[in-house]
Amino acid sequence: MMEFVNLGDATLAAQYVAIEMFRTIQKQSEPKLGLATGGTMEPVYKSLVQLIEHNPIDLSALKTFNLDEYYGLDKDHPQSYLYFMKHHLFNHIDITENQYYFPDNNAVNLEADNQAYDQLVKSPDGVHLQILGIGTNGHIGFNEPGTPFDSNTRLVQLTDETIQANARFFNHVEEVPTRAVTMGIKTIMSAERIILLAVGKKKQPIIHELYHMEIPDTDVPASVLLTHPDVLIVTDNEAAPQY
Numbered sequence: 130m131m132e133f134v135n136l137g138d139a140t141l142a143a144q145y146v147a148i149e150m151f152r153t154i155q156k157q158s159e160p161k162l163g164l165a166t167g168g169t170m171e172p173v174y175k176s177l178v179q180l181i182e183h184n185p186i187d188l189s190a191l192k193t194f195n196l197d198e199y200y201g202l203d204k205d206h207p208q209s210y211l212y213f214m215k216h217h218l219f220n221h222i223d224i225t226e227n228q229y230y231f232p233d234n235n236a237v238n239l240e241a242d243n244q245a246y247d248q249l250v251k252s253p254d255g256v257h258l259q260i261l262g263i264g265t266n267g268h269i270g271f272n273e274p275g276t277p278f279d280s281n282t283r284l285v286q287l288t289d290e291t292i293q294a295n296a297r298f299f300n301h302v303e304e305v306p307t308r309a310v311t312m313g314i315k316t317i318m319s320a321e322r323i324i325l326l327a328v329g330k331k332k333q334p335i336i337h338e339l340y341h342m343e344i345p346d347t348d349v350p351a352s353v354l355l356t357h358p359d360v361l362i363v364t365d366n367e368a369a370p371q372y
């Protein structure tokens with residue numbers, strides 16, 4: 130079931146998502162979280178760091194799985210998603226290197242590593258809570274329009290729209306990697322619960338379209354969420370659909 134909630138303010142929306150993550154860590158004995166990167170997530174992690182600072186919580190059994198990573202980018206590159214996660218979350222909380230996982234982005238045996246990643250994410254059960262952002266073209270992770278819903282973790286080509294959208298984090302658009310390794314749609318759908326956060330007016334058209342969809346369509350990858358039992362789409366006023 131896909132539900133929508135407009136929390137009005139973008140900061141509040143990010144705080145809400147952080148609280149849900151925090152509560153999941155509190156409630157589960159071996160919490161598994163699926164994480165996203167990107168501009169939308171920065172205030173979410175800021176808020177999560179604050180919650181962890183201000184409340185007693187045991188992070189020793191936490192495991193996190195990131196959705197994606199650019200292909201071929203050095204792990205120390207400031208635009209790598211590992212760097213992003215360290216900068217916004219991992220460096221500020223009590224977590225060790227063997228607790229966070231990323232799809233392999235430089236592998237010799239890429240296919241075997243991708244299968245292993247799917248296994249890690251899904252077993253014994255899927256992640257307790259998967260956090261998602263959304264692309265203006267409806268992508269989730271880097272599953273671009275047209276991706277089959279039964280796709281697993283794999284190497285993908287980014288669309289021009291996504292490359293242009295991500296160019297803001299680089300000096301030049303030519304520096305944006307054109308490929309990435311992403312969790313597949315099937316992998317994402319194995320999560321027990323999913324929260325998708327969309328803020329800002331650029332996301333309004335795709336959120337509006339999604340809100341009015343009744344049948345999933347691979348042209349809008351996020352529409353697969355219509356078939357998941359527990360999905361919440363959280364927005365601010367700017368990204369909210371016209372009801």
Ligand code: F6R
Binds near residue numbers: 166167168170196261
């Ligand atoms: C990032 C990811 C992407 C982003 C999406 C929105 O890990 O999976 O799907 O969530 O591109 O990015 P922002 O938040 O920068 O608009």
